[in-house]
Amino acid sequence: MDELRELYQEIILDHNKNPKNFGELPDANHSSEGYNPLCGDRIKVFLKVKDGLVEDIKFTGSGCAISRASASVMTTLVKGKTVQEAEELFKRFHDLVTQSPQAEVNLEELDKLAVFAGVREFPSRIKCASLAWHTLIAALKEKQEPISTE
Numbered sequence: 712m713d714e715l716r717e718l719y720q721e722i723i724l725d726h727n728k729n730p731k732n733f734g735e736l737p738d739a740n741h742s743s744e745g746y747n748p749l750c751g752d753r754i755k756v757f758l759k760v761k762d763g764l765v766e767d768i769k770f771t772g773s774g775c776a777i778s779r780a781s782a783s784v785m786t787t788l789v790k791g792k793t794v795q796e797a798e799e800l801f802k803r804f805h806d807l808v809t810q811s812p813q814a815e816v817n818l819e820e821l822d823k824l825a826v827f828a829g830v831r832e833f834p835s836r837i838k839c840a841s842l843a844w845h846t847l848i849a850a851l852k853e854k855q856e857p858i859s860t861e
């Protein structure tokens with residue numbers, strides 16, 4: 712498990728350093744802003760949704776390594792998926808990070824989401840990792856007011 716933890720740490724660091732889908736999306740038709748009141752970090756998620764499909768997704772904002780990596784991983788997972796699949800991914804992510812740190816993790820089923828299993832041990836980090844996902848759901852639901860991780 713230590714090797715796995717190191718691998719996950721590397722993936723998080725890499726996504727933080729070279730975030731995927733970072734930037735604005737001029738032709739977005741859904742967007743939302745989320746913030747973490749614990750640190751004041753903010754993130755914006757932009758989506759181009761057509762016929763129930765997330766054709767494109769990007770994010771901007773500043774935050775810690777975990778929040779940035781989580782946003783980057785989230786965009787790679789959601790891009791090209793249906794809105795329903797995106798909501799299911801959110802639910803799987805949410806179930807993962809809010810379960811007991813001792814709970815068994817099904818790596819195959821979780822795929823890339825598994826890299827965030829480690830945050831379960833650090834309650835304040837759960838909010839960092841969740842920021843992009845909550846913002847994604849708010850964008851899909853067209854919430855205009857900024858959403859908070861609280």
Ligand code: FES
Nearest residue numbers: 750752775778839
């Ligand atoms: Fe602000 Fe992690 S410390 S989002």
